[in-house]
Amino acid sequence: MEITPLHNWISGKIGVTANTLNREVLESYQLGKLRQTVELARSRSIFYRRAPAGPASFAVSSLADLQRLPFTTPEDIRQNPLHFLCVSQDQVNRVVTLQSSGTTGEPKRLYFTGEDQELTVDFFHIGMSTLVSPGDTVLILLPGEVPGSVGDLLVKGLQRMGVRGIPYGLVRDPAHTLQVMAEERVNSLVGIPTQVLSLARHRGEGEKQLPLPLKSVLLSTDYVPRAIVRELERAWGCRVYNHYGMTEMGLGGGVECQALAGYHLREADLYFEIIDPATGEPLPEGEEGEIVFTTLTRRGMPILRYRTGDKARFIPDPCPCGTLLKRMDRVKSRVTGSIQVAGGVLTLAELDEALFPLDSLLNFSASITCENGIDVLHINARPAQGAGRVTTEMILTALETIPLLKSAQMQGKMKVAPLIQVQDDNSRVNAAKRVLIDLRKPEGTR
Numbered sequence: 001m002e003i004t005p006l007h008n009w010i011s012g013k014i015g016v017t018a019n020t021l022n023r024e025v026l027e028s029y030q031l032g033k034l035r036q037t038v039e040l041a042r043s044r045s046i047f048y049r050r051a052p053a054g055p056a057s058f059a060v061s062s063l064a065d066l067q068r069l070p071f072t073t074p075e076d077i078r079q080n081p082l083h084f085l086c087v088s089q090d091q092v093n094r095v096v097t098l099q100s101s102g103t104t105g106e107p108k109r110l111y112f113t114g115e116d117q118e119l120t121v122d123f124f125h126i127g128m129s130t131l132v133s134p135g136d137t138v139l140i141l142l143p144g145e146v147p148g149s150v151g152d153l154l155v156k157g158l159q160r161m162g163v164r165g166i167p168y169g170l171v172r173d174p175a176h177t178l179q180v181m182a183e184e185r186v187n188s189l190v191g192i193p194t195q196v197l198s199l200a201r202h203r204g205e206g207e208k209q210l211p212l213p214l215k216s217v218l219l220s221t222d223y224v225p226r227a228i229v230r231e232l233e234r235a236w237g238c239r240v241y242n243h244y245g246m247t248e249m250g251l252g253g254g255v256e257c258q259a260l261a262g263y264h265l266r267e268a269d270l271y272f273e274i275i276d277p278a279t280g281e282p283l284p285e286g287e288e289g290e291i292v293f294t295t296l297t298r299r300g301m302p303i304l305r306y307r308t309g310d311k312a313r314f315i316p317d318p319c320p321c322g323t324l325l326k327r328m329d330r331v332k333s334r335v336t337g338s339i340q341v342a343g344g345v346l347t348l349a350e351l352d353e354a355l356f357p358l359d360s361l362l363n364f365s366a367s368i369t370c371e372n373g374i375d376v377l378h379i380n381a382r383p384a385q386g387a388g389r390v391t392t393e394m395i396l397t398a399l400e401t402i403p404l405l406k407s408a409q410m411q412g413k414m415k416v417a418p419l420i421q422v423q424d425d426n427s428r429v430n431a432a433k434r435v436l437i438d439l440r441k442p443e444g445t446r
């Protein structure tokens with residue numbers, strides 16, 4: 001097994017050889033970058049200059065001192081994104097507007113300079129070298145039309161290693177995407193789990209599944225259902241890697257190595273913490289909590305201690321690939337992604353693992369209502385066209401594998417209401433984060 005390419009890359013960025021990289025050297029580099037970032041934010045950003053604790057709280061003489069700094073929340077950025085800007089507006093190369101998943105929220109804006117974007121391209125170049133090699137062709141099933149968009153930066157990163165990246169965009173018609181894959185001799189895909197699943201499960205009229213010589217797939221989103229990974233491996237016989245990132249991180253956060261056992265992180269550009277979401281205190285290594293990150297090298301809009309809302313843990317054991325870079329376990333849920341039902345906690349991840357093994361299921365949405373004093377779980381399932389059938393009985397049976405749902409139903413504390421929703425057209429593609437919606441609360445929060 002090859003060591004993650006991030007190891008050599010980060011060594012180079014720090015200015016040491018791969019053999020001499022150790023945690024001490026890395027952390028001392030991180031501290032230096034952190035101090036520069038804090039100084040930049042404190043002196044140039046209106047938001048950090050006005051932080052309630054005052055500039056004195058921004059004295060950082062060790063990485064542990066970072067814990068004294070206040071958190072930055074998505075709401076902070078949403079309220080006044082320009083207050084985070086540390087460069088003049090003419091130095092901003094790219095503005096990303098993220099629509100709020102809520103009904104009333106303002107969109108969130110993020111600003112990147114050319115240098116900031118270069119950091120992302122560089123990470124994409126190195127990170128992708130885990131799964132593709134010169135001469136390969138990658139179809140990118142992510143937005144890519146706009147300069148500086150994720151697809152555009154990925155194409156640039158791949159070019160640097162002699163790999164052809166084709167920015168395709170989201171899958172709206174799986175048959176068309178599969179045709180492009182065959183014509184362009186695509187042997188690797190990057191996409192969102194349910195979108196890539198729609199390709200693996202597509203069956204045209206009287207068609208068998210297209211034989212595709214795929215070598216690798218990279219799935220990128222907050223949570224990658226294991227059931228989808230297994231299905232892609234089975235359908236295509238390829239390796240399925242996970243990437244973790246969000247726009248706020250500069251798109252890239254971390255990527256799995258060939259061990260496929262947790263992401264290695266961009267530790268020269270980002271500093272990660274795992275905190276207790278209730279108290280905000282850092283958690284001991286290995287415990288699961290909320291992911292918080294601080295940018296170390298961004299100039300346009302540095303962000304200190306950003307609360308991602310995603311939950312994961314650091315894996316304390318060394319990675320089989322041999323690096324000393326940290327490993328973060330796969331993100332399993334959102335802080336707000338679990339819902340109290342019938343005396344227990346239900347997560348979308350549990351529903352994903354129970355339902356995605358169903359052969360012809362493409363996607364589903366889930367919500368909870370309260371009817372006559374009983375919680376009702378609504379599952380709105382979308383089957384693959386022309387494939388076998390998904391029935392409400394199959395959904396009910398699959399959900400019985402979740403102990404909480406089984407016992408709550410038996411005790412009459414809860415009901416499950418599945419609905420099969422056949423869509424005639426594939427134009428309604430939603431790439432937003434999937435959430436378990438709680439409709440029992442008046443404001444309909446998730």
Ligand SMILES: [Zn+2]
Pocket residue numbers: 003004257258259264319320321322323
């Ligand atoms: Zn590794």
